[in-house]
Amino acid sequence: MPDSTANMMDHLSKLIDDSPTPIYAKVKQAICQQIDSGEWQPDQRVPSELEMVRALGVSRMTVNRALRELTAEGVLIRQQGVGTFVARKKTHSALSEVHAIADEIAQRGHIHKAKLIDICQAKASMEEAMELGVRTNHRIFRATILHFENEAPIQIEYRVVNAELAPDYDQQDFQNNGAYTYLMTVAPMTEGEHLVEAVNASEKECELLQISASEPCLQIKRRTWCKEKLVTNARLISPGSRFQLFGHFKQ
Template sequence: MSEFQAGGAPAGATTLHQRILGDLEARIVSGEWPPGHRIPFEVELTERYRCSRMTVNKALTQLAASGLIERRRKAGSFVARPRSEAAVLAIHSIEAEVGALGLPYRFDLVRRQEQPETAADRLRLRLDDASRVIALTCRHFAGEAPFCLEERLVNVDAVPPAADADFAREPPGAWLTRHIPWTVAEHHIQAVAVRGETAAMLGLDGGTACLVVERRTWRGEQTVTAVRFTYPGDRHQLVARFSPS
């Protein structure tokens, strides 16, 4: 039996377009075709279904509009990878984001430096007085793929225990949430074309569009941390939910 001969068409479907749509959708939703799987090319589908290319294109366009597949120029169509979601106004857990995708989570500490703050650190942390700063770089993974890059500054004067914390064993964000309450936070969000070391650590080509979320948190008048998260742009989205005032 051909992989395209069995059921999968929705109940009541009578047109060839609906049959093709139902067959492809069933294989994606069932997991038979996992995220990243290449959909047969249009010419292959026209031969298998003995139909016009316009009919196949219509079905693929509908699957793309529903978010089930991604169409890439010259490369073909692929089963879409699920995007993680983060609430814009929340301090979210990266491990929870990855878990929501049904993928195993891990992280590695790429770099840790403790030093007097630089002019750039002072600007990012909004510091007026001299302070000790820990600079941390971490990579977070969803399965085998890099999920995001974390570049964090911690104000040691605001969080003295951070000087002895083992951030190779516990992600800095999770450690800070457990050890010190914050009272105010702000987010800045922008799209950036990454290059150099950042692109390399995320396994991306130079110039790839990424989503960058920068966050500062305070405890009273004292800045606790400033962090920059860089996400591959096709794997993450931000969500805001609010009510009329």
């Protein structure tokens, strides 16, 4: 067993106590503690089943169940013929709420950065007019923004804005989240809706997100209102391996 693996197993074994908890659950908990503490990093290869069996003195069935359940829960990734690796933690957004992605990233203790790809003022097409509840040729802004979390591209934002409700939208500081702050100031959101779909990114979107063409993506179509007027219509695309939606319901 290589020294690095032996060191990983030594730390892992020290986390397994004598409590009456099932052994497979204690192995799971120990692995999660190593990951949460930062001892085991994302994309790092973890010891094999056989190495764990020998080092921990437990059955292969026990280790297999622990690794299988952690893989199903998205904590680990198992690649046939290659090994088991620590999964990258996915970014998540609240399904029932609307927040600025910059704020969500900051709450995780990470760094947000945005790049304005394109913005223009135009007259609404028939489709855009229907989505915003305005007449064709109504003045709008079209913007494309790429968001990053810790230097990794996390989301492409395509946004159409009712220019009459937000006349200075194109003058905002997109890099530092000024556009979101501006919208919430001039037309504070009173209502919103989400439509979530699984999609394949276009060739250009794959290039921006730095993903392969086979990577599944999540698409969120979002509209927001200020009182009875539609302010924005947005389409947000994120790599499925880096992003997830979360909802909590109670009744």
